[in-house]
Amino acid sequence: xxxxxxxxxxxxxxxxxxxxxxxxxxxxxxxxxxxxxxxxxxxxxxxxxxxxxxxxxxxxxxxxxxxxxxxxxxxxxxxxxxxxxxxxxxxxxxxxxxxxxxxxxxxxxxxxxxxxxxxxxxxxxxxxxxxxxxxxxxxxxxxxxxxxxxxxxxxxxxxxxxxxxxxxxxxxxxxxxxxxxxxxxxxxxxxxxxxxxxxxxxxxxxxxxxxxxxxxxxxxxxxxxxxxxxxxxxxxxxxxxxxxxxxxxxxxxxxxxxxxxxxxxxxxxxxxxxxxxxxxxxxxxxxxxxxxxxxxxxxxxxxxxxxxxxxxxxxxxxxxxxxxxxxxxxxxxxxxxxxxxxxxxxxxxxx
Amino acid sequence: xxxxxxxxxxxxxxxxxxxxxxxxxxxxxxxxxxxxxxxxxxxxxxxxxxxxxxxxxxxxxxxxxxxxxxxxxxxxxxxxxxxxxxxxxxxxxxxxxxxxxxxxxxxxxxxxxxxxxxxxxxxxxxxxxxxxxxxxxxxxxxxxxxxxxxxxxxxxxxxxxxxxxxxxxxxxxxxxxxxxxxxxxxxxxxxxxxxxxxxxxxxxxxxxxxxxxxxxxxxxxxxxxxxxxxxxxxxxxxxxxxxxxxxxxxxxxxxxxxxxxxxxxxxxxxxxx
Amino acid sequence: xxxxxxxxxxxxxxxxxxxxxxxxxxxxxxxxxxxxxxxxxxxxxxxxxxxxxxxxxxxxxxxxxxxxxxxxxxxxxxxxxxxxxxxxxxxxxxxxxxxxxxxxxxxxxxxxxxxxxxxxxxxxxxxxxxxxxxxxxxxxxxxxxxxxxxxxxxxxxxxxxxxxxxxxxxxxxxxxxxxxxxxxxxxxxxxxxxxxxxxxxxxxxxxxxxxxxxxxxxxxxxxxxxxxxxxxxxxxxxxxxxxxxxxxxxxxxxxxxxxxxxxxxxxxxxxxxxxxxxxxxxxxxxxxxxxxxxxxxxxxxxxxxxxxxxxxxxxxxxxxxxxxxxxxxxxxxxxxxxxxxxxxxxxxxxxxx
Numbered sequence: 001x002x003x004x005x006x007x008x009x010x011x012x013x014x015x016x017x018x019x020x021x022x023x024x025x026x027x028x029x030x031x032x033x034x035x036x037x038x039x040x041x042x043x044x045x046x047x048x049x050x051x052x053x054x055x056x057x058x059x060x061x062x063x064x065x066x067x068x069x070x071x072x073x074x075x076x077x078x079x080x081x082x083x084x085x086x087x088x089x090x091x092x093x094x095x096x097x098x099x100x101x102x103x104x105x106x107x108x109x110x111x112x113x114x115x116x117x118x119x120x121x122x123x124x125x126x127x128x129x130x131x132x133x134x135x136x137x138x139x140x141x142x143x144x145x146x147x148x149x150x151x152x153x154x155x156x157x158x159x160x161x162x163x164x165x166x167x168x169x170x171x172x173x174x175x176x177x178x179x180x181x182x183x184x185x186x187x188x189x190x191x192x193x194x195x196x197x198x199x200x201x202x203x204x205x206x207x208x209x210x211x212x213x214x215x216x217x218x219x220x221x222x223x224x225x226x227x228x229x230x231x232x233x234x235x236x237x238x239x240x241x242x243x244x245x246x247x248x249x250x251x252x253x254x255x256x257x258x259x260x261x262x263x264x265x266x267x268x269x270x271x272x273x274x275x276x277x278x279x280x281x282x283x284x285x286x287x288x289x290x291x292x293x294x295x296x297x298x299x300x301x302x303x304x305x306x307x308x309x310x311x312x313x314x315x316x317x318x319x320x321x322x323x324x325x326x327x328x329x330x331x332x333x334x335x336x337x338x339x340x341x342x343x344x345x346x347x348x349x350x351x
Numbered sequence: 352x353x354x355x356x357x358x359x360x361x362x363x364x365x366x367x368x369x370x371x372x373x374x375x376x377x378x379x380x381x382x383x384x385x386x387x388x389x390x391x392x393x394x395x396x397x398x399x400x401x402x403x404x405x406x407x408x409x410x411x412x413x414x415x416x417x418x419x420x421x422x423x424x425x426x427x428x429x430x431x432x433x434x435x436x437x438x439x440x441x442x443x444x445x446x447x448x449x450x451x452x453x454x455x456x457x458x459x460x461x462x463x464x465x466x467x468x469x470x471x472x473x474x475x476x477x478x479x480x481x482x483x484x485x486x487x488x489x490x491x492x493x494x495x496x497x498x499x500x501x502x503x504x505x506x507x508x509x510x511x512x513x514x515x516x517x518x519x520x521x522x523x524x525x526x527x528x529x530x531x532x533x534x535x536x537x538x539x540x541x542x543x544x545x546x547x548x549x550x551x552x553x554x555x556x557x558x559x560x561x562x563x564x565x566x567x568x569x570x571x572x573x574x575x576x577x578x579x580x581x582x583x584x585x586x587x588x589x590x591x592x593x594x595x596x597x598x599x600x601x602x603x604x605x606x607x608x609x610x611x612x613x614x615x616x617x618x619x620x621x622x623x624x
Numbered sequence: 625x626x627x628x629x630x631x632x633x634x635x636x637x638x639x640x641x642x643x644x645x646x647x648x649x650x651x652x653x654x655x656x657x658x659x660x661x662x663x664x665x666x667x668x669x670x671x672x673x674x675x676x677x678x679x680x681x682x683x684x685x686x687x688x689x690x691x692x693x694x695x696x697x698x699x700x701x702x703x704x705x706x707x708x709x710x711x712x713x714x715x716x717x718x719x720x721x722x723x724x725x726x727x728x729x730x731x732x733x734x735x736x737x738x739x740x741x742x743x744x745x746x747x748x749x750x751x752x753x754x755x756x757x758x759x760x761x762x763x764x765x766x767x768x769x770x771x772x773x774x775x776x777x778x779x780x781x782x783x784x785x786x787x788x789x790x791x792x793x794x795x796x797x798x799x800x801x802x803x804x805x806x807x808x809x810x811x812x813x814x815x816x817x818x819x820x821x822x823x824x825x826x827x828x829x830x831x832x833x834x835x836x837x838x839x840x841x842x843x844x845x846x847x848x849x850x851x852x853x854x855x856x857x858x859x860x861x862x863x864x865x866x867x868x869x870x871x872x873x874x875x876x877x878x879x880x881x882x883x884x885x886x887x888x889x890x891x892x893x894x895x896x897x898x899x900x901x902x903x904x905x906x907x908x909x910x911x912x913x914x915x916x917x918x919x920x921x922x923x924x925x926x927x928x929x930x931x932x933x934x935x936x937x938x939x940x941x942x943x944x945x946x947x948x949x950x951x952x953x954x955x956x957x958x959x960x961x962x963x964x965x966x967x968x969x970x971x972x973x974x975x976x977x
Contacts, residue, residue: 105795154964169732169967173960176901180956183825184949193821194814201806276799326810332803336796340779343792402865426871433865439729441917449647453859454871458852462638462647506870 017291032303039310043080084306091305092226093264094279099233107279108265114274115175116147137270144266202275202328215267222263230295277335358408383557426454430508445483451505473504493524513545554601578602659927666934670707711930716892718929721903723885728787734903735889737794742801743772744893752820753812762894769890826899826952842891854919901959
């Protein structure tokens with residue numbers, strides 16, 4: 001069918017986001033930072049051993065070696081920092097992929113990133129016998145990157161070069177293939193299955209700062225690339241033809257965006273395992289607040305991701321005390337109802 | 352066969368788009384519904400063919416409320432060409448036209464001689480018989496539009512409603528489609544109701560014009576009576592001179608001479624950040 | 625502008641008898657016949673090949689009742705039900721996939737979108753991990769599938785059903801099911817987890833007549849229902865507006881199709897776990913082979929799906945013998961690359977003018 005000519009957006013009261021205008025949005029960002037600080041403190045304070053806020057502060061300013069102080073610095077600090085880094089990375093990665101594919105259902109998983117990482121991790125367990133979480137990390141990153149490259153190449157081949165549908169189809173196929181192979185290996189050896197079933201849930205527990213430091217370069221590069229892609233994404237949102245007419249180098253922008261996504265999501269999955277829903281829902285929530293301008297959606301996603309993740313982690317620590325619910329599970333349990341509520345209230349913006 | 356709207360109010364959600372509208376569509380004639388963007392003309396058409404349920408009022412087909420008639424019954428009497436019709440990838444012209452027979456078929460009777468006859472006829476009349484095995488995606492805009500009209504024709508209805516049948520077609524194809532509709536009306540007595548955005552085309556082809564403005568009927572009647580400069584100014588917000596079309600002698604609107612505005616280059620104005 | 629249509633023309637033959645008339649597509653018939661032949665060969669091979677190979681002559685003898693006791697045990701007790709359940713699951717999943725792909729107008733769709741597989745997985749795994757009697761597994765999986773699909777439909781329904789909303793809500797509910805399943809796999813004992821993991825991939829291992837009969841009943845009920853709704857499916861694939869204009873009762877037909885599609889998938893998952901990719905790929909394959917779209921492809925989709933699962937199960941049993949892979953692994957390993965190849969070859973017409 002013929003493509004309708006682009007129409008100027010009509011003034012529509014229903015369409016105006018709650019935070020419109022530079023001042024309101026900037027203020028919102030500050031509020032976001034404040035909320036993030038709160039979430040951080042919460043994450044440091046809450047757990048099997050309750051720690052009060054003053055104790056959290058003194059753990060850093062005046063370390064005295066008490067149980068509380070040790071808990072805060074050795075256990076919860078790494079966890080919290082990982083949560084912030086991973087949350088930010090997943091939040092912006094989700095935003096970028098939704099912007100590049102113009103598909104509100106996209107999350108980094110459609111590039112096969114999680115499936116690739118899982119496959120690489122299981123291979124490392126099955127073939128090389130690696131069983132430590134930090135050992136998996138490099139494999140996860142490699143697997144994620146290779147899968148994303150394969151999906152992108154396949155999706156960009158043929159005439160329908162990197163169109164949203166083709167990319168999603170290619171991603172689904174590659175992910176299904178890798179998942180099947182992953183399952184096969186996990187089923188052939190019970191030791192592999194045993195190790196893999198914990199990693200695949202996605203968790204912030206047991207991740208130390210060394211792992212984070214190792215993944216940090218990728219995460220930083222990814223987040224920076226993502227934040228810088230705001231203008232490009234705004235142009236792409238108007239369609240390829242209009243974007244080119246505005247002087248946008250479409251192929252280059254897409255490639256850079258893809259690199260950013262792989263660094264962010266690959267790094268995140270390498271450190272914390274596959275955590276779903278953050279990449280899918282955070283961009284929608286951000287857009288619901290500030291509208292479709294990616295230059296604002298990206299920083300908001302960068303803040304909302306960690307807030308969401310830390311809160312989910314805290315809930316996971318509290319709900320089944322003294323045991324723990326992995327953050328991946330909690331994210332789905334709270335993310336899904338919120339997402340469904342958004343859908344039912346018609347608050348999802350068409351891209 | 353009569354189709355009329357009685358105190359019809361239509362809307363999507365809260366605000367009504369068409370308000371307390373009453374309209375009688377002249378049977379056996381070509382009616383064109385015209386108006387500015389967002390005046391409610393497409394909404395009215397959708398209400399007339401029960402795609403949109405009325406908030407209040409009713410649409411009456413041969414005296415019975417549409418809502419009371421079975422949907423298959425309505426489908427045998429009213430046919431539709433939607434504004435941006437969509438079809439699954441790979442569908443052939445023949446298959447599309449065949450789907451128009453749905454209201455006349457049942458699980459047992461899926462391809463009677465009657466069906467074959469109507470499909471062949473529809474393809475002939477729209478000059479798409481040579482394209483019957485081609486995939487819709489492979490056709491030009493004009494050919495595709497004709498295929499969709501063929502589908503509506505295969506449905507074998509007395510009345511045909513078309514929502515902007517000429518949009519995105521080049522001039523030759525527009526005339527082709529409108530000529531076809533005019534022939535169907537003249538030679539077979541089918542009632543044609545179409546939403547047109549081109550007022551001049553409406554004047555040339557329609558027996559009856561319904562000019563809408565902000566959800567109500569501003570004026571209706573034969574083109575020569577309805578279309579004048581004042582109507583166009585009110586309904587479209589445009590200054591025109593109405594002259595007789597040199598070929599058909601129907602009213603033709605020519606936009607008034609352009610008043611030139613001064614557009615100062617940005618450097619000559621104080622810069623605003 | 626116009627371009628040469630690369631697809632070959634197919635011959636259509638009207639069949640009329642009394643009050644009955646149909647248009648038969650010869651290529652469709654050929655594809656169905658071909659699939660039947662392959663299917664029969666596949667059943668024959670499934671029954672005779674394996675850890676204890678049984679020559680076809682003995683197979684025939686056993687089937688008429690004059691075979692040895694051990695042959696009868698293997699053929700009639702193990703291999704035949706396995707092949708038939710594979711066939712049935714493949715047919716059900718293929719048709720279910722076609723229904724959803726057409727309803728949602730998206731080639732990516734599969735019954736998963738309405739949460740059927742997610743719900744079934746969750747309850748199935750719960751039964752295996754939490755120590756309920758394994759005999760409850762098919763029933764539990766079926767109940768989970770139906771409950772999940774109902775939930776998705778109910779949440780997506782707001783004065784009507786939009787395919788877009790359905791897909792979105794389906795994703796959300798599926799994510800919750802996946803999380804729940806993963807949680808169970810984490811807290812369970814490794815032995816139980818292993819069994820659950822095998823079932824989760826979709827496996828015909830250990831399937832018996834007990835799994836076959838419910839599936840058979842399901843197919844007997846649901847295939848005619850699908851046929852009855854086939855014309856409405858075709859009309860709905862145009863657009864809601866066109867379908868209404870043609871006289872289809874849109875909401876009612878859609879509900880019927882969703883129920884039938886979900887039920888078909890539920891029966892399949894109850895019998896053999898969620899066999900991946902079949903519902904996704906069987907419709908695509910059938911469309912490519914027959915050159916048709918829409919409800920006309922239904923018979924071909926069913927046969928292609930059934931044959932696909934049987935052939936993959938054969939491969940699953942033999943490729944790493946004596947270890948038996950779950951059939952779901954093979955369907956994905958075979959299905960995905962083939963699908964990517966199709967994607968690569970797809971000629972998207974460049975829209976001119």
